[in-house]
Amino acid sequence: MGSITLKQVAKRFGDTEVIPPLDLSIEDGEFVVFVGPSGCGKSTLLRLIAGLEDVSDGVIEIDGKNATDLPPAKRGLAMVFQSYALYPHMSVRKNIAFPLKMAGMDQAAIDAKVNGAAATLNLGDYIDRRPGQLSGGQRQRVAIGRAIVREPSAFLFDEPLSNLDAALRGNMRLEISELHQTLATTMVYVTHDQVEAMTMADKIVVLRAGHIEQVGSPLDLYREPANLFVAGFIGSPAMNIIAGPAAEAYGAPTIGVRPEHMELSHDEGTWRGVVGVSEHLGSDTFLRVDVEGVGTLTARAGGEFPARHGDTVGLTPDPERMHRFDANGLRIAG
Amino acid sequence: MSTTHSRTAGKAMISPAVILLFLWMIVPLAMTLYFSFQFYNLLDPVKSFAGFANYEYFLTDPAFFEALGNTLIIVIGVLCITVIGGTLLALLLDQPMFGQGIVRLLFIAPFFVMPTVSALVWKNMFMNPTNGLFAFLSKLVGSTPIDWLGHHPLASIVMIVSWQWLPFATLILLTAMQSLDSEQIEAAEMDGASALSRFFHIIVPHLARAGTVVILIQTIFLLSIFAEILVTTAGGPGYASTNIPYLVYMQSLLQFDVGGGSAGGIVAVILANIVAIFLMRLVGKNLDL
Ligand SMILES: Nc1ncnc2c1ncn2[C@@H]1O[C@H](COP(=O)(O)OP(=O)(O)OP(=O)(O)O)[C@@H](O)[C@H]1O
Ligand SMILES: [Mg+2]
Numbered sequence: 001m002g003s004i005t006l007k008q009v010a011k012r013f014g015d016t017e018v019i020p021p022l023d024l025s026i027e028d029g030e031f032v033v034f035v036g037p038s039g040c041g042k043s044t045l046l047r048l049i050a051g052l053e054d055v056s057d058g059v060i061e062i063d064g065k066n067a068t069d070l071p072p073a074k075r076g077l078a079m080v081f082q083s084y085a086l087y088p089h090m091s092v093r094k095n096i097a098f099p100l101k102m103a104g105m106d107q108a109a110i111d112a113k114v115n116g117a118a119a120t121l122n123l124g125d126y127i128d129r130r131p132g133q134l135s136g137g138q139r140q141r142v143a144i145g146r147a148i149v150r151e152p153s154a155f156l157f158d159e160p161l162s163n164l165d166a167a168l169r170g171n172m173r174l175e176i177s178e179l180h181q182t183l184a185t186t187m188v189y190v191t192h193d194q195v196e197a198m199t200m201a202d203k204i205v206v207l208r209a210g211h212i213e214q215v216g217s218p219l220d221l222y223r224e225p226a227n228l229f230v231a232g233f234i235g236s237p238a239m240n241i242i243a244g245p246a247a248e249a250y251g252a253p254t255i256g257v258r259p260e261h262m263e264l265s266h267d268e269g270t271w272r273g274v275v276g277v278s279e280h281l282g283s284d285t286f287l288r289v290d291v292e293g294v295g296t297l298t299a300r301a302g303g304e305f306p307a308r309h310g311d312t313v314g315l316t317p318d319p320e321r322m323h324r325f326d327a328n329g330l331r332i333a334g
Numbered sequence: 335m336s337t338t339h340s341r342t343a344g345k346a347m348i349s350p351a352v353i354l355l356f357l358w359m360i361v362p363l364a365m366t367l368y369f370s371f372q373f374y375n376l377l378d379p380v381k382s383f384a385g386f387a388n389y390e391y392f393l394t395d396p397a398f399f400e401a402l403g404n405t406l407i408i409v410i411g412v413l414c415i416t417v418i419g420g421t422l423l424a425l426l427l428d429q430p431m432f433g434q435g436i437v438r439l440l441f442i443a444p445f446f447v448m449p450t451v452s453a454l455v456w457k458n459m460f461m462n463p464t465n466g467l468f469a470f471l472s473k474l475v476g477s478t479p480i481d482w483l484g485h486h487p488l489a490s491i492v493m494i495v496s497w498q499w500l501p502f503a504t505l506i507l508l509t510a511m512q513s514l515d516s517e518q519i520e521a522a523e524m525d526g527a528s529a530l531s532r533f534f535h536i537i538v539p540h541l542a543r544a545g546t547v548v549i550l551i552q553t554i555f556l557l558s559i560f561a562e563i564l565v566t567t568a569g570g571p572g573y574a575s576t577n578i579p580y581l582v583y584m585q586s587l588l589q590f591d592v593g594g595g596s597a598g599g600i601v602a603v604i605l606a607n608i609v610a611i612f613l614m615r616l617v618g619k620n621l622d623l
């Protein structure tokens with residue numbers, strides 16, 4: 001239980017086609033992340049799966065059964081919204097109990113489930129407070145609690161961590177991953193943060209303007225991006241994209257080299273340039289190097305590589321780990 | 335406004351306005367209070383001290399209890415109709431539909447019609463037992479026309495006043511409804527709540543605060559309904575549609591008994607304050623969501 005299949009699903013708002021027909025299959029128990037720039041249709045796609053929007057074309061199957069025309073409640077999915085969408089006039093306990101109450105469960109069973117969820121998510125301290133009296137992270141937990149008590153066949157998350165600060169986001173990321181390990185339930189997760197995508201996903205779906213650009217495991221996408229868009233989107237800091245004569249030297253109209261796949265040295269290198277900004281992160285140092293005829297490149301140096309503003313350094317790309325793209329921006333195999 | 339000096343200056347400067355407002359309130363109140371302890375009839379220029387006689391007369395008058403009951407029926411009846419009707423209308427107007435702007439404008443229109451005018455329109459064009467629209471409709475289906483103002487005077491007044499206040503309630507509740515986060519409704523939808531459960535568990539609690547404001551403001555105005563009664567039933571038949579303000583009016587201006595009318599006025603002020611205290615409690619509880 002928990003597989004989702006989209007067949008030629010399309011969505012139009014009036015005349016504008018937000019999602020052109022696309023196919024996608026999500027296996028049972030998978031953690032699938034939709035990434036893409038703002039406005040590319042991630043939320044729309046998630047809402048189509050949830051049943052909060054009607055599809056304009058195509059078929060949605062959940063567990064092999066056609067669910068295209070089922071109302072949201074009948075699809076057996078639970079959603080965690082970006083704004084949390086907690087009910088402000090109900091206590092945390094009532095919020096979590098709400099879906100069970102709507103399902104007509106008896107009070108003893110509801111209490112047992114709510115207490116179980118509260119224990120899993122450590123909600124005990126504020127179970128009788130109202131959402132207005134909670135911090136962002138606590139609200140997020142309550143929203144997740146409300147989703148898990150229903151024991152859905154899949155969870156849908158729409159940018160659940162985007163309102164949290166960096167440290168808390170890191171924690172919650174781990175917690176959601178752990179939750180996925182324990183429950184082993186399908187999760188579909190929308191984000192525009194590629195770090196979240198890389199760390200959490202079994203499978204990443206990269207979207208641009210409603211199109212699926214590539215589907216694959218985080219490492220597949222990192223090692224073999226299908227096109228320039230995916231190459232630029234996955235990886236942090238972003239891949240260096242080089243065009244012109246410097247690229248043609250390697251036999252392609254455009255090449256891509258990741259900052260971590262270049263050799264840095266003080267005296268020699270294929271490309272020589274002047275260090276602009278250097279960012280010291282402790283373990284790593286990222287140098288922005290201006291190379292004449294190539295452009296500004298980002299290179300990773302070990303934490304102790306001595307380089308300062310104005311130094312001249314040499315960069316040597318590793319041809320084995322270089323990505324070559326044709327004139328249409330598609331990957332050249334090999 | 336932080337130094338002592340500037341604060342003193344500030345107080346001095348606002349004092350004319352405050353003093354004026356205070357006098358505006360206190361002089362009529364004091365005079366009413368004074369008259370209420372006098373035998374004072376406009377037909378008899380000699381005033382004399384009356385003690386509590388005016389109050390005794392007013393409070394033991396059977397008309398007083400009838401008027402008190404009528405006042406409460408008008409307030410509660412109109413509140414029920416406008417709050418429930420307003421919620422349902424707001425729900426309807428919140429739906430996307432063709433010509434939304436014009437429909438909303440039409441709904442608000444009754445609020446801008448003067449009470450005397452709208453009461454007269456109802457009296458002559460709708461409720462008139464020979465020429466009215468309701469009579470016409472009754473005849474159309476073959477039943478005897480109802481003499482609304484003659485046989486159901488209080489219900490008619492409640493109907494007229496509700497018609498005037500329904501737009502106000504609808505407007506306030508509609509704006510409140512529009513401020514409801516659509517994701518909350520969607521979350522409830524995912525949680526398996528039917529349309530009815532969503533209404534009672536999500537929308538109604540969200541409207542509680544706006545509803546309290548509607549009740550508070552309307553009560554203040556409904557306690558003192560006067561024009562509608564004057565132009566339709568004149569408080570009759572008998573005292574069947576007389577409320578406290580109308581009783582005070584009859585006492586002082588139809589019977590020329592200023593002393594008795596003043597006593598009634600003071601009673602009305604006390605009653606209004608009791609209602610106000612009760613309502614403030616309610617508001618305090620509800621606004622503390
Ligand atoms: N109800 C609607 N009517 C018309 N256009 C819409 C509607 N909802 C979304 N869109 C359009 O669909 C496109 C995709 O929107 P969507 O909310 O799915 O983006 P997103 O990928 O979730 O972006 P973000 O990362 O900013 O949340 C946008 O261009 C948006 O303007
Ligand atoms: Mg979105």
